[in-house]
Amino acid sequence: MPRVVIAPDKFKGSLPAKQVADAIAAGLRRAVPGVQTLECPIADGGDGTVAAALAAGYEFVPARATGPTGEPVDTGYARLDGTAVVELASVSGLSRLPGGVVAPLTSSTFGVGELIARALADGCRKIVIGLGGSASTDGGAGMVRALGARLLNAEGAEIPLGGQALLDLDQVDLSGLDLRGAEFVVASDVDNPLLGKHGAAAIYGPQKGASPEDVALLDSALRHFAELVDPAFLAAPGAGAAGGTGYACLAILGAKFRAGIEVVLEMTGFAEKLAGADLVITGEGSFDEQTLHGKGPAGIAAQATGIPVVAMAGHTTLPPEVLRENGFAAAYGLTDIEPDVTRCMTDTAELLTRLAARVAADWL
The missing domain is CATH 3.40.50.10350 (Glycerate kinase; domain 1)
Structure with a gap:
């Protein structure tokens, strides 16, 4: 047959x-x-990536984390042995906005960092981060804050979450970042750079409710953030993925960027x-x-x-x-x-x- x-x-x-x-x-x-x-079943790094992992035999680990505008959401990650699959869309995605009300300037990726921290605490030492469907354009700043980074203004106070607040950033303190020696892999179906007409704000900001003025502001905020962290990754393929979360993954987590479908096909x-x-x-x-x-x-x-x-x-x-x-x-x-x-x-x-x-x- x-x-x-x-x-x-x-x-x-x-x-x-x-x-x-x-x-x-x-x-x-x-x-x-x-x-x-x-x-x-497959996925390309966006929503559905955890589901593809579960269909391939991974175990679902439930967790509660912070949604894109600060509300708690019930989510989780997929785990097999020491590998965790974390899906940005499941915690910081557009589908997680309360009532579908967009917040292009203030939504964040803090919850993604919380999920990663949970997986690290559970003993996972390879973290696959599926990027796609993001509600925010914060360059992954919220994510790294949840992992122990401090983003400070000129007075030494933590800036608020969200992309707009990055304009007030004066110092990035990574001394408290706790990655436990883990290997990070970014899985995404886009290879946009962080900035410019093909960047995170210009291409994907309008889908998240950003006006032309918001797009210009967010692009400037992402530039300022990257100049303080590491400008070498500004044009890196994939830095613009998921509202610039790809940038923080590459420049701060030391992640390897891969096509999402390749990662999923290996996983399955x-x-x-x-x-x-x-x-x-x-x-x-x-x-x-x-x-x-x-x-x-x-x-x-x-x-x-x-x-x-x-x-x-x-x-x-x-x-x-x-x-x-x-x-x-x-x-x-x-x-x-x-x-x-x-x-x-x-x-x-x-x-x-x-x-x-x-x-x-x-x-x-």
């Missing part, structure tokens, strides 16, 4: 990656009784799962030009060479020649079988199961 590896990312706003994989598997089994399916043992596969199915909510630039499905296609890779998505926009050039044999959209986009968002699992039957007819 055919063997199919099912490795989708989440359908954002509709269905988590594990449920996407389950729905596709159900559709294949219904269409081809006896088909062997191996589900491997994806390469080993390909043995004997006749087909690989991947996908995400929107399968378009952005998919080809560091997103999960592109990483799947790059690794699964020699095996047909098809994508399933909410909707697809890439023409066949572009698909082939990037390692995809075909792409299928829910809108191919259901033109009502609202229903595609609300009945995603049911439609994926139906669409999987079409994939099975074409490829199995």
Whole structure:
């Protein structure tokens, strides 16, 4: 019987990656009784990274930490032996803003640092930090404060949390930073620098509610912070990830920056799962030009060479020649079988199961 590896990312706003994989598997089994399916939910470093780790056998460690605007949130990290996977979005992400009310100048990454500190206290000595979905643009200043750094104004007092407050920063005291000799890895799907027109504030600030004036202020604040810490990392790829949290990870934690999908595929043992596969199915909510630039499905296609890779998505926009050039044999959209986009968002699992039957007819 055919063997199919099912490795989708989440359908954002509709269905988590594990449920996407389950729905596709159900559709294949219904269409081809006896088909062997191996589900491997993925993520690219943003939200869903911890879920991918859990699906790969990691244990969930619950924790309470500080949300982006100071409220406590129930969150946690994934752990396997001495490795911890911390997901910024799960504690300091846009989804953690109370009532969805944005706070582009004052939200922070303090909770991320608390989660890292918890993992270190629990004995983890390799910390994978998934960056994406951030509510703040504080350069990771909140994160390092939670780990023992002191950010002081000219009077020697701690500055408030948030990106705006960095303008009042006079001294960065890292003497109390307690990293316990751990190795840090940043997993992200973006490689933006910290500053400028392609930087953290300019590219991602508006998504967090920043006005043009706010963007200029935050860019200046991040520059000031970096000049006091280490300007050598200003243009480092990934420094602008998650509101500049990538910068603090690189310059202060000494982290190694890696493409998020590469980290997740290693974590899930994806390469080993390909043995004997006749087909690989991947996908995400929107399968378009952005998919080809560091997103999960592109990483799947790059690794699964020699095996047909098809994508399933909410909707697809890439023409066949572009698909082939990037390692995809075909792409299928829910809108191919259901033109009502609202229903595609609300009945995603049911439609994926139906669409999987079409994939099975074409490829199995």
